Amino acid sequence: MNTEPTYSLFMATDVACRILGVDPVLMLETAGLGELPYGRTELRVTAQQYFDCWNTMEVLSPRPDYVPHLGIAISRGPVIPVFFTLSCAPDMETGLMRLAQFKTLLGPTLMRVFWEGELLTLEFDSADARVPMPPSLGALQLVVALENIRGAAAHHICPVAAGFDGSQEERRMIAGHLGIMPEHSHAAFVAFSPDDAKRRFISENxxxxxxxxxxxxxxxxxxxxxxxxxxxxxxxxxxxxxxxxxxxxxxxxxxxxxxxxxxxxxxxxxxxxxxxxxxxxxxxxxxxxxxxxxxxxxxxxxxxxxxxxxxxxxxxxxxxxxxxxxxxxxxxxxxxxxxxx
Missing domain, CATH: 1.10.10.60 (Homeodomain-like)
Known part of the structure; x- marks a missing residue:
């Protein structure tokens, strides 16, 4: 019996494709998943298949600013209940800790929240150690997280440090949104000052x-x-x-x-x-x-x-x-x- 973890494709086929103007059927076919019946958003796929879809969307996207455009639109667009974990919290640290518990409901991404010295650090990695997370998806996680944090705090929070496994051009693509130039690193991460980590959220509920x-x-x-x-x-x-x-x-x-x-x-x-x-x-x-x-x-x-x-x-x-x-x-x-x- 196959017990390999699987993940919902909803964020890819029903959210990302719609925002980017990518045909979801073409995306699945190009990713080698043409046998999957599009429209069955309850269908679950492996981490490898999920990441294949994200890589394919990047290729098919008509927008050169694929990552920041998608990240901002996801954060400001459809109501996604998982994100209430963050917005209902009293502050950033509490909200990120809550979100980390349920992050895999959105896809094969692990989210770790920890203090590294005086900085609150948020790190993303593949939920399957055998399959690396695409750099563009790592960058997207940073944009979505920061956009949701800024919305909950009603404040233009800028991280102290950030990084992901992308080229200089890919890192420059999201630098303007982050407010800093992300460094090159294996894991996608973003770090915040103690004051911002404890900043009260106006959306606390x-x-x-x-x-x-x-x-x-x-x-x-x-x-x-x-x-x-x-x-x-x-x-x-x-x-x-x-x-x-x-x-x-x-x-x-x-x-x-x-x-x-x-x-x-x-x-x-x-x-x-x-x-x-x-x-x-x-x-x-x-x-x-x-x-x-x-x-x-x-x-x-x-x-x-x-x-x-x-x-x-x-x-x-x-x-x-x-x-x-x-x-x-x-x-x-x-x-x-x-x-x-």
Missing amino acids: PALWSDIEADLRLQLAAQNDRWPIADRVRGALVDLMPAGRTGAEDVAFALGISRSTLQRRLRDAGTSYQGLLDATRRDMAIRYLTKTNLRADEIASVLAYRDANSFSRSFRRWTGQAPSSFRQTLSHSQFQDPESK
């Missing part, structure tokens, strides 16, 4: 973090067949919904079982697929409405609805209120109730 952490642990558990089937289904849904996939067949495929086996196991557990889908969407919708400033259309997208109207109809069925009314009622109640402050 402990209430949202407790829920997001539970969701992300379910995503990790989805790949562990020793967990209860209901938890695995919810974890798979949290993983798949941003890609617009909520079908029972999609979830079964992601869990490595047939649809009939999935339905039978859920029946034996006293639940149903539709019931779990509704409960997962309802819980996440209430969380985003009460604990974030996301618009209804953004929440609808995260929950894999066609549009905000479809989401609103479902929310009315669950709660008897429109999403906007629900949010306004709660805000008014908290404003009136001094105990809630």
Whole structure:
């Protein structure tokens, strides 16, 4: 039985290709993965296959500033729940420590956070020691991390040092964004001063973090067949919904079982697929409405609805209120109730 770790292609096919204007089907074919059915974003690949995709996107990208453009767009564009680990934190050090726990949900990249002397250092490497991470992907990690940190701190933080395994031209490409010229190093890294490491984040949200952490642990558990089937289904849904996939067949495929086996196991557990889908969407919708400033259309997208109207109809069925009314009622109640402050 093959037990080699696998990773979701969502960030490559559904996020990066769209941002760069690269045809995902052509990308997969050029990377030697043409047999993979495009659109099955629940499909998981090995680290080598994942890195082959990233190298291919670099070749196919029509933009010479591929790395900084993609990094900034990822950070400012689609809602990616894993990044809440950073933005909900009270400060940079705490947020990076949290993010490191769940980084492999986005691909085969290990993230290490440690103090080296007086500098807080963030280091990225391949999750598979046999397969080196492409230099361009290392550079991308630095840009995405710094962009998310700056957004959470509402401050133009500049690192003290940085580096990755790229040519001088590749390193110069992201120097302007980093604020320093990265050095040539085997591992991709970026280091921050003690003051910046402890700088408070204006986006701190402990209430949202407790829920997001539970969701992300379910995503990790989805790949562990020793967990209860209901938890695995919810974890798979949290993983798949941003890609617009909520079908029972999609979830079964992601869990490595047939649809009939999935339905039978859920029946034996006293639940149903539709019931779990509704409960997962309802819980996440209430969380985003009460604990974030996301618009209804953004929440609808995260929950894999066609549009905000479809989401609103479902929310009315669950709660008897429109999403906007629900949010306004709660805000008014908290404003009136001094105990809630």
